[in-house]
Amino acid sequence: MARRAQPVGRRAGAAVALGLVALTLGTLGAVAWRAVGTWGLVEGLGPADWAALRFTLLQAGLSAVLSVALAVPVARALARRRFFGRRALIALMGAPFILPVIVAVLGLLSVFGRGGILNAGLAALGLAPLSIYGLHGVILGNVFFNLPLAVRLILQGWLSIPAERFRLAAALGFGPSQIARQIEGPMLREVIPGAALAIFLICLTSFAIALTLGGGPRATTIELAIYQAFRFDFDLGHAALLAALQFAISGAAMLLALRLTLPQASAAGLDRPVERWDAASPWLRAQDAVLTTLAALFLLTPLALIVTQGLPTLLSLPGIVWTAALNSLAVALASALLATAAALALALAISGPRPALYEAAGMLPLATSPLVLGTGLFLILNPVIDPSRLALPVTALSNAAMALPFGLRALVPALREVEASHGRLADALGMRGLARLRLLIVPRLRRPLGFTLGLAAALSMGDLGVVTLFAPPEGGTLPLQLYRLMGAYRMNEAAGAALLLLILSFALFWVFDRGGRADADT
Structure with a gap:
């Protein structure tokens, strides 16, 4: 070369x-x-800056953990099932990566916001409304964007396991728990740390989500603090200080992410289609169907509401x-x-x-x-x-x-x-x-x-x-x-x-x- x-x-x-x-x-x-x-x-660095640093690390950490934790069962369901629309659903998992953040936030507000369909349902039941703003709102926005990414990363790990291993496990009479411990567990231990750290790095710089869903000083990230120092105080020195801090944190996270996201070695196999005899029970089929349906609804509902609410005013x-x-x-x-x-x-x-x-x-x-x-x-x-x-x-x-x-x-x-x-x-x-x-x-x-x-x-x-x-x-x-x-x-x-x-x-x-x-x- x-x-x-x-x-x-x-x-x-x-x-x-x-x-x-x-x-x-x-x-x-x-x-x-x-x-x-x-x-x-x-x-x-003042008290507000240290609070912004703590909130930045907290929301990024919680978002990464939740995204990966929710992605594991969804990725398992997609890996061991073949159904109509599966390829389209997997392709959908890549859509949030190119989806404008501010559009997704508006879609989430249409579902979980004060006038959203969730609070409308709660009001019909006589229950108090929920607020989307604050730490939980920021985490919800981050999970919406990064759950599909985590699913795609973990799904690649599942698909890299040769079909011959599952055939051997079936011959040995392994059940679902033994498959999880002997075959899936080692793969997840290799894939999850890198996936979680990559999502943590993305969430460190989730400016638009914090700007729209933060809801106040208690939910301020470093990026949002930089914006506030510029737009409201025009304190360039303070903004520069926060920017240097943000660069240091992001740089350290990136180096660690690159170290943990090394290419996974593919095990030898004959590239046969994977048949999962361990997951043939009706209970596991129903469980996988519910998980894939919930994931699809979580991703599609905000986008569908954007389309239906935006059409009447699009041309005016x-x-x-x-x-x-x-x-x-x-x-x-x-x-x-x-x-x-x-x-x-x-x-x-x-x-x-x-x-x-x-x-x-x-x-x-x-x-x-x-x-x-x-x-x-x-x-x-x-x-x-x-x-x-x-x-x-x-x-x-x-x-x-x-x-x-x-x-x-x-x-x-x-x-x-x-x-x-x-x-x-x-x-x-x-x-x-x-x-x-x-x-x-x-x-x-x-x-x-x-x-x-x-x-x-x-x-x-x-x-x-x-x-x-x-x-x-x-x-x-x-x-x-x-x-x-x-x-x-x-x-x-x-x-x-x-x-x-x-x-x-x-x-x-x-x-x-x-x-x-x-x-x-x-």
Whole structure:
């Protein structure tokens, strides 16, 4: 692979790697300089900051534990059953990853909020209403997003167990408890720690969920405290101090997550379909059916309510919403193109000498968060230019950086396969540089390139992070405008804007991903 690396790939990859280092570590340096220059790192933290730190760790820890604990029985049910709609349900497990957070929050409010269907049912029974705001609301939002991720991660562990082990267990007369102890238990001990820590890392930076469902000072995360220091106090030194603290926590969690999420070694087998004789009892069948039904209802009900409530007002939304939608589309397209081009350049460089350096540079954005990145960019730009004038470009840049590691994960294995199967022939034909890129690599990478474009566009379309720091009062993107409508209690218009955002996000992903799949084998 090193022999086939092309200079054009190395040069572009080096430029992208240096840009990522400058963007992440450079903004962190600006944050640290401002934080240390204003206070000592420890002396500058007040009681409210320590409370925010405790709440951040508490909500992330509880969310990770609950997500994994609920995912284990659901993943087991999906692993040992075959039923109509199973593939669609498993595919649905990936939908929350590209679902705009603010849309999901509005859907959860439609179910669990003050005027939601749950409280309507309680009122009909003469019971007191429940409040979704506070710690339990934040955890509910985090579990909604991360339960599907946990199911997918744990399900992969179940599917990696060879069918021959279950055949041998059946021959030995193992029951469900013995199967769980001898076969499933060791797999879960390998998979669960990494899955839980990955979700913990995601929940550390759940800004939009805490912003909308936190409900007050007692439910403030570090990310929310950064936003409050910017928007309400305009205390840049305090915001920088909190951003440095957030980076330290996220970086430590990321390093630990990478250490625990090593690829699981697949046991040898003949790739036969798994038949679970141990789960043939009517009781276990009913149990699995109930679990899969409840999981599907938990995921689908908020989305169904968004559609039904948003349809009546979708075409009568005010002009400011449509302007925000155009802004979001521009930001999403720019972010997708930038993230995909950068990921491809890094992937080409990783196929050459010193791949670890390029891989480390590509993973750097995982160690930070959009608000920390935005804080550093604001500190750098503020003395030179009005940051609100660069709200959309900075948002696109930040979103591209956040999506790049996921694109890299999709492109690197595919590029290695292309080089392994066609690299020698390309070398023999003297195909190098741009010709190799245009004639061999890009056509063979249409699937992962389309997926990367769609994923980056959808993630950028629904992002509510950096834009909250930079946008002027009347400008911004569609997620920010949706949040403003919710804050003004214009819930009918908010439902229409949420449906519009949902349609645009999934449409972008579908168009780009389908474009990558069409004629992919030619």
